Amino acid sequence: MAVLLLVSLSALTIIVNSGAPDCGTRNQFRQYCFSFEYCTNFTCQSENCGRFPRNSVLLRIQQMRIIPQCAVTHSTTLKRISGISSGIQVLTSGSFAYLPNLESIILSFNQIRELHHGIFYNISVSLLDLSWNKITYISEGAFNGITGLTHLNLSRNELTTIPVEYLPRTVVKLNLSYNFLEWIALNGAKRPDLTSVDLSYNNLENVALSFDNTLEEIDLTHNNLKDIDFYDVNDCENLRIPSNSFSDIPRFLKYSKIRRVAIHPNPWKCDELKQLWEHLQNNNIEEEQFIDDSQPVCSINSTTISSLSRSVDLECENDNHCAKNQLCRAHKCWDPCNSACDSTNICNVENHGIVCLCTGLKRKNPHEVFSPCYDVECFTDNDCVSGNTCSFNKTCVPFHISGVEPIGVISSFGSNINRLDNVPWWYEDIPKLAPSHRISQN
Known part of the structure; x- marks a missing residue:
């Protein structure tokens, strides 16, 4: 029983x-x-x-x-x-x-x-x-x-x-x-x-x-x-x-x-x-x-x-109150090159606009929000000349080479997610590389 x-x-x-x-x-x-x-x-x-x-x-x-x-x-x-x-x-x-x-x-x-x-x-x-x-x-x-x-x-x-x-x-x-x-x-x-x-x-x-x-x-x-x-x-x-x-x-x-x-x-x-x-x-x-x-x-x-004063000194109201290579954030003139770009990037700020660049032949990974500069030939097929594809070792090779599949550009639905090793970890659930909801801090 x-x-x-x-x-x-x-x-x-x-x-x-x-x-x-x-x-x-x-x-x-x-x-x-x-x-x-x-x-x-x-x-x-x-x-x-x-x-x-x-x-x-x-x-x-x-x-x-x-x-x-x-x-x-x-x-x-x-x-x-x-x-x-x-x-x-x-x-x-x-x-x-x-x-x-x-x-x-x-x-x-x-x-x-x-x-x-x-x-x-x-x-x-x-x-x-x-x-x-x-x-x-x-x-x-x-x-x-x-x-x-x-x-x-x-x-x-x-x-x-x-x-x-x-x-x-x-x-x-x-x-x-x-x-x-x-x-x-x-x-x-x-x-x-x-x-x-x-x-x-x-x-x-x-x-x-x-x-x-x-x-x-x-x-x-x-x-x-x-x-x-x-x-x-x-x-x-x-x-x-x-x-x-x-x-x-x-x-x-x-x-x-x-x-x-x-x-x-x-x-x-x-x-x-x-x-x-x-x-x-x-x-x-x-x-x-x-x-x-x-x-x-x-x-x-x-x-x-254990304690800290919360007093606020107002240095600026908008970007125009700061030097052209600075931005106004939280009423302070701020140099974005101290934190906005990766340490491997060249940071340029002109007329309060910031650009993070790479030198020489180095490239930024388009799938990383704050990408460093990498010493590679390509990340996607768009980095290669016509007739070539970006291989998994990040070099441009002809399409006809055996065993090589084109990496391509990620679609908005992440169809190539399983073949890419440089996308953010969240991309399969959230197919975005940068936030779309951002408020100005001027």
Whole structure:
């Protein structure tokens, strides 16, 4: 008997790639007994083993290690499913099926480790809370059977990567906090309704964000960020970057439309912090108050400073108030050649316009936003004469040479992404080389 039960439970864990679950008009509570409580509009009742009535509006799963196929199915009145601290370890294919009017599924504080294809089939739900589990893997199609999902909570799990391409397009609020993510690229074009992203308390070192819509909040608190690799956000109401490794002003911040920002604590250089304060003041960006006397504000030559004056000296109002080889930034005349170009570039500033050039035959990589000068012959076919192609060792060779495929120019859809080794890491998810949403700082 024990052997048969073990075989049955093992079989349940691999039911992940089937099509529509064969639920019929009945669920499987009779076949796989577990305790639950159900509520109708009139009464609530507990069951140790049985079927919940079709007119139930609430179902509380009390204790069950494996949720079997068709466990909860075929109810037009069911609004809420709750399984908090229910000992759940496995969700099988079709665990939740044919539920058109759900409002929420909350399965937090369990031991779920994987989300496979087909767990949710033909259901409509706005809130899915899978926080406080042990999820390490999300498969393609894990959310395909859900429509109308707006709030997805995957916080407090053990995710090291997140397959963002598998996330529903309808998500408005996404919570990925308290995981182990090291990098992420989010493209709002694929999720046009997304307005709130919580990435706090991860291990993020690389982040790329692109959104044409207005974001309510981006929370990057408590990661390992020294900068943000790519930031192209039309408008952000609230940006949070405390408890990272920022010492210099992030490159994106001077050119982005942000309403409110939290920047402390971070290991800021004092001169950078004063410039950042000036930028915030001059652009009417509200700074979130930080009160913690135990945390240094900034440092000068490795010496920490606990307080710093925020007084602002106005040196200029626009570029015309500065020398022709300078720009006006945050009411200070600024030499862009100190930071705008790579150290291998020749920096020229004329009439307040900046150009970063390479000398001799060296070339800049068109796929890098801040490219150094490389001693190569080509990066794309356009760098070669007619009849030649750019090989993978960055030399121009005739088309007829065996084994050589033209690199070409990247299309706006990134069709050549798998054949290019010099595109930014985010290009597959965000096919952009430079931000399109930039505000003037004159």
